[in-house]
Amino acid sequence: MIDLFVQDLLSQQPNFDHAPAWLKSLRANASDRLNYLKFPTTKDEEWRNNNFSELKDIALTTVDSIVEEPITNPIHILDDHILPESAESLITFIDGRFSHEFSALEGLPTGVFIGSFKNFTHLGIDLAASLFPHIGKYADPEDFFVALNTACIDDIAVVYIPKNLNFAPTLQLLFVSHQGSISQPRCLIIVESGGSLNLVESYIGQDSPHFCNTVTEIYLGANARINHTKVQRESDTAIWISHCAIAQERSSSYTKNAIVLGAKKSRTNLQVQQLGEHTETNLNGLTLIGGEQISDTHTAIAHNFPNGNSQQLHKCIADERSHCIFNGKILVAQAAQLTNSKQLSRNLLLSPKARIDTKPQLEIFADNVKCAHGATISQIDADELFYLQSRCIDLESARKLLTYAFAAEVISKIPVDSLRETLSEVVLAKTH
Amino acid sequence: MIVENSKVILSVKNLTAEVEGVQILKGVNLEVKAGEVHAIMGPNGSGKSTFSKVLAGHPDYAVTGGEVIFKGQNLLELPPEERSRAGVFLAFQYPLEIPGVTNSDFLRLAYNTLQKQKGLAELDLLDFDDYVQDKLKVVEMNPSFLSRSVNEGFSGGEKKRNEILQMAILEPKLAILDETDSGLDIDALRIVSNGVNQLSTAENCTVLITHYQRLLDYIVPDFIHVMESGKIVLTGGKELALELESRGYDWITEEVKV
Structure with a gap:
């Protein structure tokens, strides 16, 4: 039985007739999955600390993609968030849709593509062949909110860095949520082998209740490097759910700095798959909340090949009546001998009414590995x-x-x- | 140095204090005048470190009686930051590490807070940098320590030098050095002592808390006090240190009992 919330949401979707066939079938498959996937509740182990059922009660509207009138409201909040370093390498999505007006992509090197997938034009590269295989491949299709996002894909922010190209400027992806809306941004970042990218993904919202459900998929070819900073500064009334799935080929290096400051309720899912030997993953996270905010971070790093490295530092600061949750899974498959993995969860309680739950979770099937983990919760x-x-x-x-x-x-x-x-x-x- | 007719900076009378209900200080009396260097020695657990923490205002120690007058002011009624602003400086036995705060930011914040208190101009980044460069020479410290986090990854000797650097910057009237010699090799001991000697003037005073005579070869005190069971039981000149070094503390303990 399909959830009423989902039914309502899907029925509001614009007409997708103009979409390419591969996207139509991707969406249709996700819609089918929503027939059996259940809206997560606190009875589900992975969601037991954070309840999003209020989403069902909030009347939110999706943005009709047919109406092309420019959205002027968010302009004044944009200025503060555009990085000077990214003056010529910025893409802005407003309520999940590409905004030409607030994007600046001047003089990109040959072979680089940054923008909406609808504008993807690459000499000699077939759109379906180069992008389609990656979309929906890394983010868990059985996750309710991933399926919801996929079923509603209208636009995709695409970053494509070709082989051996070091993209020097800081690239900023700015996602703005507009009042009373549901936005479901979708990103695909591909850095082909030997390429490198310094990426900042920013989420901001107008001061009004809205729901942002974002999915980012990242693929690193062999020896590729990405430094990825994700900053969530949503309004205090927003509900924000984010999935980020990263697939790393051999000898690639992925570093993430994730900062969560905003939203009334937020959930961050981060999944890393190491797909080759000598792969390196560094995850740094900071959650700083107060008031009645709840913020939940679930990460998973899967070591599947020998000689993998991972380092994780996650810090939470909870003030007033806020509640931080951290769940950090490290999986070391039997083949992943000589894995070196370190995880540290450090937490600071600033008020007697604040709450922090932290759960390091190691599943190790290889016998010759070095895995360290620790968790502390303290006051000043x-x-x-x-x-x-x-x-x-x-x-x-x-x-x-x-x-x-x-x-x-x-x-x-x-x-x-x-x-x-x-x-x-x-x-x-x-x-x- | 002992200066004729100099002003009393610190006067402690009959001070008693406890921690978690256990009485540690049982009536301490001490008077320190401008220009003087006093050493407080004594066996482990005699109350030396407690005395220094009580003077600086550590919240874990409760004063149960007596008085502490600092430059004519009742020190005990002031919170710790007011005491330090008034000119009391405690060099910690175990200086704390503060990851995430650079040494220069920390020193500048402390210095500017004091300047503000005195109604003087605060220094910006560049001016403060000039000011600190001179102070670094006092403890022969490499400027690279300024951009590192406070005490993080510092060796024992570097931490103590950093304490004396703070003292050089804040220019206190009363410096209390709590076991500053502990954990120092001979070179670091010489550097730290030189620093303390350079900062000692006819206007300020120093109280050294130490277990060993070794430090007193470098910083020569005008008076030596021996603390035992929460009281100062013996006071003498600098020659007392040698006697303590050869005879230990046991004979004093015995005499006190008698």
Whole structure:
């Protein structure tokens, strides 16, 4: 029996007649899956700490893709979020649709494509052949929200970096959610073998209830490198669900810095598959929330081949009545001998009413591996406060400085100067 | 140095204090005047470190009696940051590591807070950098330590040098050095002691808390006090250190019992 919420959502979809055949069948398959996939509830182990059932009660509208009038409302919130480093390498999607007006893609190197899949024109490369095999391949098709996103694909943000090309500028993908809407952004990032990319994915929203359900699939060819920073600064009334699936060929390196600050309720799913030997994965995460916010992060790194490396640092700071959840799975398959994996979950409670749940989860089937993991939950250390006070700094400033320092360990890893500075200021302002 | 008719900076009378209900200080009396260097020695657990923490205002220690007057002001009624701003400096036995805060940001924040308190201009990044360069020389510290996180990954000696650097920047009236010599090799001990000696003037005073005589070869005190069971039981000149070094503390413990 199909969920009423889904039925309602699918029925609001625009007419997809103009879509290519491969996309139609992708969507149709996902729609079929929604017939048996259940809306996750707290009875499902993977969702037990975070309940999204209120989605069903919120009357949200999807954006009709037929109406082409420009959306002017979000302009004033955009300016603050466009990175100066990305002045000529920016794509903006408003409510899941490509916005020409707010995208700037000047003088891209030959062979690079960045933009809506609808504009994908590549000399000598067949669209269906080069993109279609990747779309829907990495994100778990049996996940309810992934299926929902796939069933509704209208536009796709595509980044294609050809073989051995180092794309030097910082590329920014900016996703804006408009008031009272459902937006389901879809991204596909392909860096072919030997290529490299520095990517910033930003999510912002207008200060109104809306639902953003995003799916990003990333493919790294052999020896490819991606440094990926994802920043979620949604409005405090938004509901935000994100899936990011990464497939890494041998000797590739993927580094992620994920920052979650906004949304009333948010869920981040991150899945990494190592598809060859000597593959490297670095995941850094920071969640800083307060008020009544709930933020849930589920990550999984699958080591399937020998000599794989992974490092993960996840930090949560929960203030007031907020609730942070972290679940970090590391899978080491039997073939993945000589895997070297480290995971650390560090958590800071700023208020007696705040809550943090953390769960490192290691499943190791190989016998010759090095896997370390640790989890801590603490308050601000009283001795550290005293140390700062004994250096003239008052208690309030000392608290702020120590909280900031806790967050700074993750923020300092972001390779984009302006973003690092902005986030430092945001964090300082939030730690009161 | 002992200066004739100099002002009393610190006056401690009959100070008693406890931690978690256990009485540690049982009536400490001490008077320190401008220009003087005092050493407090004594066996482990005699209350030396507790005394230093009580003076700096550590929240775990509860004062149960007595008084502490610092430059004519009741020190005990001030929170820790007010004490440090008034000119009390505690060099920690175990300086804390603060990952994520650079040493220079930390030093500048401390310095500017003090400047603000005094009604003086705060220094911006560049001006503060100039100011610090001179202070680094006091403890022969490499400027690269400024851009590292506070004490993170510092060796024992580097941490102690960083403490004296903070002292050089904040220019306290009363410096309390809690076991500053512990964990130092001979070169680091020389550098740290040189730093302390350079900062010692006729206007300020120093209280050294130490277990060993070794430090007193480098920083020569005007007075030595021996603490035992939460009280100062013996006071003498610098020659007392040698006697303690050869005879240990047991004879004092015995005499106190008698």
